Amino acid sequence: MIQQGCDTPESNTGNGVVSRNVLYAYLVLGFFSLISLSTFAVDQRFVYFSAYLWFGFIYGMSLQYGRFCMASAIRDLFAVGVPRMAVGIMIAVVLFSIVSAMVTVAGKSTFHASPIGLYSVIGGLIFGTGMVFTGGCASGSLYKTGEGSMAALLVVLSLSFSQVFLVDAGGWLNHLVPATWTASAAAKGLPAAVTATDGWYDQFLAGYIWNLTPVTTGELLGFTNTLASAFIGNSLVNAILPAVLLLGAIYFRWYRKGYLRGKEAQYRGFATELSGYWSMLTASRRTAIAGLILGVSAGLHMWVMQGLQNRLGISNAGELLLGMGHTSGLSIQDTLFDPGYFYITTQEAQGAAWIMQKLGFNMMDSIFFGLENGVPNPLLNPVLWMSAALVGGSAVMALLNNEFKFKVPSLEIATWAIGGGILMGIGARVGLGCNIGAFFATVTNGDPSGWLFGLGMTAGGYIGVKFFNWWIERRMAREVAGLDL
Amino acid sequence: MNTEMLIYRLIGPFNAFWFGLRNRLTRVKSVRMKQVDLPRHGPVTVDVVLDFTGDSCLRTNLLVKKALERAHKDTVLEIASDNLSSVETIPFMLANYNCAHLVTLHQKTCWRIYVRKIEAGMPEGKAPPRRRGMTAKQNVHHNDKDTGK
Numbered sequence: 047m048i049q050q051g052c053d054t055p056e057s058n059t060g061n062g063v064v065s066r067n068v069l070y071a072y073l074v075l076g077f078f079s080l081i082s083l084s085t086f087a088v089d090q091r092f093v094y095f096s097a098y099l100w101f102g103f104i105y106g107m108s109l110q111y112g113r114f115c116m117a118s119a120i121r122d123l124f125a126v127g128v129p130r131m132a133v134g135i136m137i138a139v140v141l142f143s144i145v146s147a148m149v150t151v152a153g154k155s156t157f158h159a160s161p162i163g164l165y166s167v168i169g170g171l172i173f174g175t176g177m178v179f180t181g182g183c184a185s186g187s188l189y190k191t192g193e194g195s196m197a198a199l200l201v202v203l204s205l206s207f208s209q210v211f212l213v214d215a216g217g218w219l220n221h222l223v224p225a226t227w228t229a230s231a232a233a234k235g236l237p238a239a240v241t242a243t244d245g246w247y248d249q250f251l252a253g254y255i256w257n258l259t260p261v262t263t264g265e266l267l268g269f270t271n272t273l274a275s276a277f278i279g280n281s282l283v284n285a286i287l288p289a290v291l292l293l294g295a296i297y298f299r300w301y302r303k304g305y306l307r308g309k310e311a312q313y314r315g316f317a318t319e320l321s322g323y324w325s326m327l328t329a330s331r332r333t334a335i336a337g338l339i340l341g342v343s344a345g346l347h348m349w350v351m352q353g354l355q356n357r358l359g360i361s362n363a364g365e366l367l368l369g370m371g372h373t374s375g376l377s378i379q380d381t382l383f384d385p386g387y388f389y390i391t392t393q394e395a396q397g398a399a400w401i402m403q404k405l406g407f408n409m410m411d412s413i414f415f416g417l418e419n420g421v422p423n424p425l426l427n428p429v430l431w432m433s434a435a436l437v438g439g440s441a442v443m444a445l446l447n448n449e450f451k452f453k454v455p456s457l458e459i460a461t462w463a464i465g466g467g468i469l470m471g472i473g474a475r476v477g478l479g480c481n482i483g484a485f486f487a488t489v490t491n492g493d494p495s496g497w498l499f500g501l502g503m504t505a506g507g508y509i510g511v512k513f514f515n516w517w518i519e520r521r522m523a524r525e526v527a528g529l530d531l
Numbered sequence: 532m533n534t535e536m537l538i539y540r541l542i543g544p545f546n547a548f549w550f551g552l553r554n555r556l557t558r559v560k561s562v563r564m565k566q567v568d569l570p571r572h573g574p575v576t577v578d579v580v581l582d583f584t585g586d587s588c589l590r591t592n593l594l595v596k597k598a599l600e601r602a603h604k605d606t607v608l609e610i611a612s613d614n615l616s617s618v619e620t621i622p623f624m625l626a627n628y629n630c631a632h633l634v635t636l637h638q639k640t641c642w643r644i645y646v647r648k649i650e651a652g653m654p655e656g657k658a659p660p661r662r663r664g665m666t667a668k669q670n671v672h673h674n675d676k677d678t679g680k
Binding site: 113115118121122125126127128130131178181182193197304307329330332333448449451453455456459462511514515518 | 585586587588589590592593594595596613615616619620623624626627637640
């Protein structure tokens, strides 16, 4: 019998390996449980940190289970015509947007819209190109690190440090700053400690980004009622309709022909097309399930964080640290990066910046770190707990499914990982986020800037695939041509 | 000299500094008479083994695509990979290249995907694969040979 589609891999491994992996999985789970319980015992306010941690853990497990990766979504469409991952992401977008609308109506949303501008497209373009080179997006690289891929760890590291270098870079880069940005940044009257007119990124933020207007689709459409704004404007118009249309385009371009092959006799017009559309949505069960869990948990995450903020009487984690007597690493405003929802790149940049600070570099003279996000000790950075737990959750899922493998990259893979990671870091800072913070979390919360980032990311992915294909043609042609197929 | 060649020659000398790029990862070999016992299929003779363990997902997918395009009718390919993303994606690629997924075996260090080419060439409506260095016309003739015309 010939099977079509991917069945569950049949385990051919010994029981000894499986039981050892289960033991390791319990050890990882125990480690995070111990952190949660011991910190709670020290100070109950650490429950705020643990909330980030356990949502990160769920994200890691879901991402690994569904092999969920934005790079794969774009790359597989353009490179090999497989829509599996793009479909999974659109499912997650639809579900996250519905849960987000509920959370917004309940007054528990922690989301803040980004300004609308060309920067999103440019940032997405750079990020998208980089992620195809590395073979994983920002969240994908984290969960692949949990699977044991050291190449993915290199991506995470290069992405983190390249953000820091861009944020801190001044010198000759100042010559690339338009005079209008410098004048606008100077006019903001920012504290002298952040040197707003020195450094490309500072002037990009204060002289350009802050002059743009953040707006949600609900506001754009003029809804004054929160219910209508959240469900019709933000969820239906900004997320669900574009997702359904994109899925339709994917169906017609990449799926329909294969689905209808051999079904000419049974073709019943729209009913057959609808059946094909549904078949595309359910083609990969595990990707669809992962999309469902991710979408729902990302929405619940916002609800839980806002609930905890209300309960603890805070609006930012910086207040918690201050209350606990930890003042080091807070921004000038005594705040920390604390989005209250699924996010990836900024906390990693904070981790890299903390290392740079320890090496003697001053990171607090920038707007990004000094004024807005701070550079806390990684052990006291709640959002970084989420990233660490994401790696842990992925490791647990990989171990339980006997899919964990410690992989050291070749020099070639390492070079692509570092080079692509640098591009991803630059793209993430220019676009004010990655595939999660600037796309997934934004389009689902009614922020149209997310689609601009997505547009740039898709274009960058297309460029990356074309370049990689060209590269492989030249490097590998002999190898494949030599096959006697 | 076309533009592609010019660019390639220009960046060629930098390969010496681009230290990692000289390694060749993929181990591709054509084998005959390798017998494997596949669940639900029994003994199957594998014609080609493509070993992509340690390789990135994009390169794995692109090289599998090229191999599937070039395979003759009834060729059985064994594709080994430890990249989960590729292991998940490859079975979905097969219909586009007139191939059938036999089975995926999860082994200790990698997955082995077994694929059979059902018909030569590409499904109707898909462009035939262009052989490197061939014109479109030569390429069509080459594909005709595959189908025995």
